[in-house]
Amino acid sequence: MWQSVLHLWASPPADVVLICPLPIPGDPRDFSGFFDRGPVATAYQWTALATGLLVLAAVLACYLLDRRSLSRRFVWRWWTVLGAASVAGALVPLMMLYLVVSQHASAGTCTTNVLPFPEMFPVAVALNRALAGFVWSALAFVLFSLLLTRAAGWHPAAGGFFHNRGCPWPRINPFGA
Amino acid sequence: MSTDLIGSGIDQRTLTFLALGGSGIRSIEPLLYLCAFGLGPRQLRLVLIDPDQSNAAVKRSRELIEMYRETRDALADQGAAGVYFRTEVVDAVGSALVWSPIADDEGLANARFGARVDRTLMRGRSAALGHLFDLLNPERVRNMDLTMGFRGVPSIGTVFMNRLRDERFFEQLLSQGQTEADAVYFAVGSIFGGTGSAAFPVVGRALADGIKGRDTTSDIAGVPPQRIGGALFLPYFTLPAPDTRDAPDGGPRPETVLFAQNAAGALPTYLNTSTGYGGLYMLGDSVPREQHRNEVGGERQANDAHYIELYGALAALDFAARPGEDASARLPVVRATAVGGRDPGWGDLPLNAASRARLVGGIVAAHTFLRILRPDGGGARDLADTLRGVTWLQLLRLKPGELVERTRALDGMGGFFRAAWTWLGEMRRSNPALALVPASGGPPSSIRPDELIEGRGAVADGRSRDDESVVFRHWNDAAYAHRGAGFPGFMHVMREGSERYARAAFSENLSPRGSA
Numbered sequence: 001m002w003q004s005v006l007h008l009w010a011s012p013p014a015d016v017v018l019i020c021p022l023p024i025p026g027d028p029r030d031f032s033g034f035f036d037r038g039p040v041a042t043a044y045q046w047t048a049l050a051t052g053l054l055v056l057a058a059v060l061a062c063y064l065l066d067r068r069s070l071s072r073r074f075v076w077r078w079w080t081v082l083g084a085a086s087v088a089g090a091l092v093p094l095m096m097l098y099l100v101v102s103q104h105a106s107a108g109t110c111t112t113n114v115l116p117f118p119e120m121f122p123v124a125v126a127l128n129r130a131l132a133g134f135v136w137s138a139l140a141f142v143l144f145s146l147l148l149t150r151a152a153g154w155h156p157a158a159g160g161f162f163h164n165r166g167c168p169w170p171r172i173n174p175f176g177a
Numbered sequence: 178m179s180t181d182l183i184g185s186g187i188d189q190r191t192l193t194f195l196a197l198g199g200s201g202i203r204s205i206e207p208l209l210y211l212c213a214f215g216l217g218p219r220q221l222r223l224v225l226i227d228p229d230q231s232n233a234a235v236k237r238s239r240e241l242i243e244m245y246r247e248t249r250d251a252l253a254d255q256g257a258a259g260v261y262f263r264t265e266v267v268d269a270v271g272s273a274l275v276w277s278p279i280a281d282d283e284g285l286a287n288a289r290f291g292a293r294v295d296r297t298l299m300r301g302r303s304a305a306l307g308h309l310f311d312l313l314n315p316e317r318v319r320n321m322d323l324t325m326g327f328r329g330v331p332s333i334g335t336v337f338m339n340r341l342r343d344e345r346f347f348e349q350l351l352s353q354g355q356t357e358a359d360a361v362y363f364a365v366g367s368i369f370g371g372t373g374s375a376a377f378p379v380v381g382r383a384l385a386d387g388i389k390g391r392d393t394t395s396d397i398a399g400v401p402p403q404r405i406g407g408a409l410f411l412p413y414f415t416l417p418a419p420d421t422r423d424a425p426d427g428g429p430r431p432e433t434v435l436f437a438q439n440a441a442g443a444l445p446t447y448l449n450t451s452t453g454y455g456g457l458y459m460l461g462d463s464v465p466r467e468q469h470r471n472e473v474g475g476e477r478q479a480n481d482a483h484y485i486e487l488y489g490a491l492a493a494l495d496f497a498a499r500p501g502e503d504a505s506a507r508l509p510v511v512r513a514t515a516v517g518g519r520d521p522g523w524g525d526l527p528l529n530a531a532s533r534a535r536l537v538g539g540i541v542a543a544h545t546f547l548r549i550l551r552p553d554g555g556g557a558r559d560l561a562d563t564l565r566g567v568t569w570l571q572l573l574r575l576k577p578g579e580l581v582e583r584t585r586a587l588d589g590m591g592g593f594f595r596a597a598w599t600w601l602g603e604m605r606r607s608n609p610a611l612a613l614v615p616a617s618g619g620p621p622s623s624i625r626p627d628e629l630i631e632g633r634g635a636v637a638d639g640r641s642r643d644d645e646s647v648v649f650r651h652w653n654d655a656a657y658a659h660r661g662a663g664f665p666g667f668m669h670v671m672r673e674g675s676e677r678y679a680r681a682a683f684s685e686n687l688s689p690r691g692s693a
Contacts (some may be wrong), residue, residue, distance in 0.1 A: 067641070069649035070567050153568075156654050163650050166566020176562050 010132035012044035018119050020110035033110035035103055035119065043101035047093040047133065054092060055137050058085035059144040063160030070166045075174045078167050082141045089137025093129040097121045142168060180491065182216045182532040185498035191360040192497040193222040193269065193350055195380055198372030199326070200410050201365040201489070202227060202234040203482070208490035209245050209266070210597045214539025215672060216532060217264035218497050222350070225275040226376050228337075229326035235275055241596060242266060242274065248589030252668070255586055260668040261539070262590075270346050278337035278376075279323045289426075290333055291319040321428030327371030328424065329431035329439070334375025341376075342383050351387055354400040359500045362400055363493040364454075367410040368443050369436040378446065381405060381453030403455040403504045406496035408489045409447065411461030412436035436465075448511065455502040457509045458492035460485050462609065464519070482603040484521055484611035488514070491527060522612040522631055523686040533687045537630060538676030540601075540614060543594035544629050545648050545675065547621035551591025554598075554621075557581075567649060569656035569674070573666045583664060595621075605631075630683045643682070651677035 003011040020033040062081040068074060097103065098121065107116045145168050152158035153165030196202040202225055211217055223242065227235055245266055252258040270276045279293060291297075296319065299307030311319070318330060327334040341347050354360055364380045366373025387399030415433040424430050447457055462485060492512075502510050514527045528536065549564075551557055561577035564570050570577060580587075602616035612631040615624060627643040641647075652674030659666035680687065 067650070068644070068646035069653055071644070071646035071649075073644075073646065156657050163568055163653050165568050166571065169566070171566035176565070 006048040006136075007044060007129070008132040008136055010129040012041045013125060016040060016122060016125055018105055018110075018122075020105075020112045021117065023112040027112070030111045034106045035121065036106040036116055039101050039103050040097075040121075043093070043096040043103070044129070046100065047096045047129065050096065051089045051092045051133055051137055052140065054088055055085050055140040056144055058082075058088070059141060059148060063145075063148070063164055066160050066164065069163040070171060072174070072176065074164050075167055075171055075176070078145070078164075079174050082138060085141050086134045086138040089140075090130040090134035093133045094126055097126050097129070179529040180495040180498055180527055180532060181529045182211075182494055182498055183529075183535060184531065185500075187218050187494065187498045187500070188263065189359075190218045190497055190500055191220040191222065191353070191357055192218040192493060193224065193353075193360065193362045194493055195224040195226065195362065195364040195376075196238070197226050197364055197366030197376040197380065198370055198374075199227065199229075199232055199234045200367040200370065200486070201373050202238050203486045204365045204408075204489035204493075205238045206241055206482070206600060207487040208493065209241050210600065211490055211494060211536070212264035212266065213245065213248075213262050213593055213597065214536055214543075215261050215263055216494065216535055216539075218494070219263075220265045220267060222267045222269040222353075223274070224269045224346070224350070226278065226338075226341075226380075227275055227326070227372055228277045228279045228323055228334075229372075230275050230277055230324075232326070239274055241593075242268070244589070244593050244596065248586070248593050251583075251586040251589045255583060255664045257586070257665040257668045259665070260672050261542070262593075269350060276341070276344065276346070278334065278340055288322050288324045289319070290314070290321045290323055290428075293323055294336060317423060317428055320426065321424075322426040325424065325426065325428075327375055328429055329369075329371045329435060330429065331371055331374035331439070331443075334372055335379060338376050338379035339383070341379065342388055347383070348388060348397055351384070351397045351400065354384075354404070355398060360404070361497045361501050362405045363496050364405075364407040365410075365489040365493065366407075367412075368447075369410075369412045369440045370431060373410070374439065374443060377407060377409065378452050381407060383453070385451075385453030399453075401455075401501075401504070402451075402453055402508050403506070404501040405454050406456035406458070406493070406501065407454045408458040408460055408492040410485055410489065411440050411459060412465050413460070413462045413483060413485045415465045447509070452509075455506075455508045455510065456496055456499075457511045458489075458495075459511060459513050460488050460492065462516075464609065481607050482600055483607060484604060484609065487604070487611065488527075495527065520610040520612050524632075524688075530687050534676050534679055535672075537679040537683055537686060538672060541626065541629060541648060541679050542671045542675035543597055544621050544624070544626065545645050546590060546594050546671070547598060548626075548645050550587055551594075552622060554591050554595030556588075568653040569649065569667075569670050572653070572656040572660050573663060573670065574661045575663055575667065580664070580667065586664075626678070627682055630679075630686050632686055648675065648678045651675070651681065 014037065016035040018033045018035055020030040023029055058081050062078055066074060066077060102118060103121045104116045104118045108114045148161050149165040153161040156162050194208065196205050205223065212221060225235065225238065245262065249258050249262040252262055268274050285292060296307060296310060299310060318333065321328065321333065354362070362384050364377060366377045368374055368377070384405050385399045385402050388397040390396040416431060419430050446452060447454070502508060516525045526533065547553055550560065560581050564577040564580065570580065598616055598621050601614045602618050604611040605614060605617055614629060615631055625643060626645060626648050627641060652670050654677060655673035656670045659669050662669065
């Protein structure tokens with residue numbers, strides 16, 4: 001349940017297959033290696049946390065760093081930040097899987113190399129998580145915006161959440177007056 | 178001099194404003210704008226005195242008074258007339274609005290001066306009187322058409338002005354003076370022209386003396402002099418050389434060369450003798466402006482607005498704010514205020530900081546109103562869409578459609594604010610200019626909120642470029658204190674929010690010159 005909330009359809013995979021190293025000439029090839037579950041799960045957890053923080057920061061920046069009140073201009077700003085947060089949300093898993101948490105084979109799953117050798121995480125799986133991150137970020141941005149404008153937007157001390165409490169609801173159409 | 182129009186209790190008082198002649202009547206326009214911005218008394222009773230009922234100043238004042246009343250009525254219907262447009266404007270004269278000292282003779286076809294004083298009857302035993310009349314009044318004066326005004330000959334006007342004491346409305350004014358202990362009376366007119374110069378001493382004396390009872394009526398006591406004030410305009414304009422020496426009726430034209438002489442001759446009367454006034458405000462400009470035209474009465478006598486007229490209105494409000502003079506003071510108390518430089522600006526307005534904030538806030542409110550709710554004074558398309566989700570509207574528990582439905586009130590305010598904007602533009606273009614708002618004839622939408630007040634220089638000093646959504650931010654803060662207040666709350670939000678913006682954006686304009 002929580003995994004679905006955090007990762008949508010791209011929950012941390014249990015066994016990500018990798019292509020084992022070529023064997024010594026004459027030995028049979030081994031196709032059935034797997035990535036170590038630990039670093040994969042860690043990368044996914046950090047992805048969820050980082051994406052959540054990033055979207056929250058984007059919502060805060062969108063509302064609190066604006067010195068105006070609700071207008072068409074702010075609605076455009078909201079959509080722009082939403083778009084930027086979504087793109088960033090898609091980049092976070094790629095960054096986690098390729099740059100932050102190094103991925104390697106699970107020890108002993110490859111007969112051709114029983115050591116936990118480093119290996120490039122499969123692009124297809126990473127892109128799937130990136131797409132989920134894109135959608136997750138957009139949804140979270142809308143949700144955080146609604147929650148914060150409703151929860152904090154009733155008092156002037158809430159700054160931009162107070163002054164722009166009408167966005168995203170009832171003011172969501174950037175092409176309106 | 179720094180008038181307090183906020184905390185002085187003026188909003189509980191009645192001011193009877195007697196506008197004497199063209200210059201006095203022109204002071205009504207700024208007075209109405211000040212009232213619309215919430216700087217006026219509780220009630221303003223207007224008495225316009227002019228024999229020339231067709232002149233442009235009278236026509237303009239009539240239109241504005243009507244517009245003000247309609248707007249206030251529409252707001253009152255919504256329970257929202259206690260903020261802007263709080264002053265009830267009452268026509269003391271009656272439906273005619275203007276009292277003409279020659280109105281009693283309107284049945285007479287001949288409007289010439291000689292005919293109106295029955296010169297033809299000054300024969301036989303009255304022949305000596307006729308000779309004296311002729312001696313004092315040359316033929317071109319005797320033949321003046323009085324419906325075109327007194328044209329710089331106050332001695333003619335004085336003959337008719339005393340009819341004021343016979344008027345029913347004047348009796349009522351005096352009676353009201355007995356029942357309303359702090360009601361004040363204030364007359365404004367020029368000291369160098371015709372009607373104002375003729376009416377000013379008569380009005381002061383008549384107010385102070387009251388009316389002597391006749392056979393069937395009892396005396397009506399006069400108003401204590403400390404509650405009677407007046408503003409005298411010293412020569413503040415000149416007239417260009419006319420095309421013809423005489424007016425179209427063969428009578429004289431006002432002569433510029435006599436303005437200063439007339440003023441100098443009349444001033445000692447007010448300073449050294451009792452004319453009924455407890456407080457006198459002398460208003461003038463060291464460089465009188467030449468008018469564009471030299472017209473004698475009628476609609477063509479349409480002169481540009483002059484800042485002195487605003488000062489006349491401010492003098493009346495200052496007098497009402499005191500209220501009147503100290504009864505123990507040596508009367509009359511004479512006041513003057515200095516203007517720095519050639520073109521006066523915010524620093525020269527004799528208002529305290531709170532009153533300035535109210536005025537600047539009022540201009541911000543009017544400007545915002547004219548950018549969003551009634552763009553440039555016209556109808557607003559998509560207003561409901563524009564205001565959807567706006568915080569101040571939500572806090573007031575007003576739906577955009579509900580605000581839009583207040584068409585009459587919004588149209589009235591839009592029209593009145595547009596008139597104020599036009600007037601401010603005239604003042605800015607005038608010579609000397611009154612530099613309050615950089616409105617040089619363009620629509621309100623052409624000026625950003627941060628550029629609205631003269632003397633700020635927003636772009637030059639690197640400050641922000643604002644739009645109305647920045648002003649709305651301050652309206653939101655104000656709306657928090659008026660949650661659920663509906664349309665009446667909207668008026669409070671507009672005023673308080675605009676004043677908050679004024680304080681934030683134009684703080685340097687809120688202090689009188691020298692105190693900043």
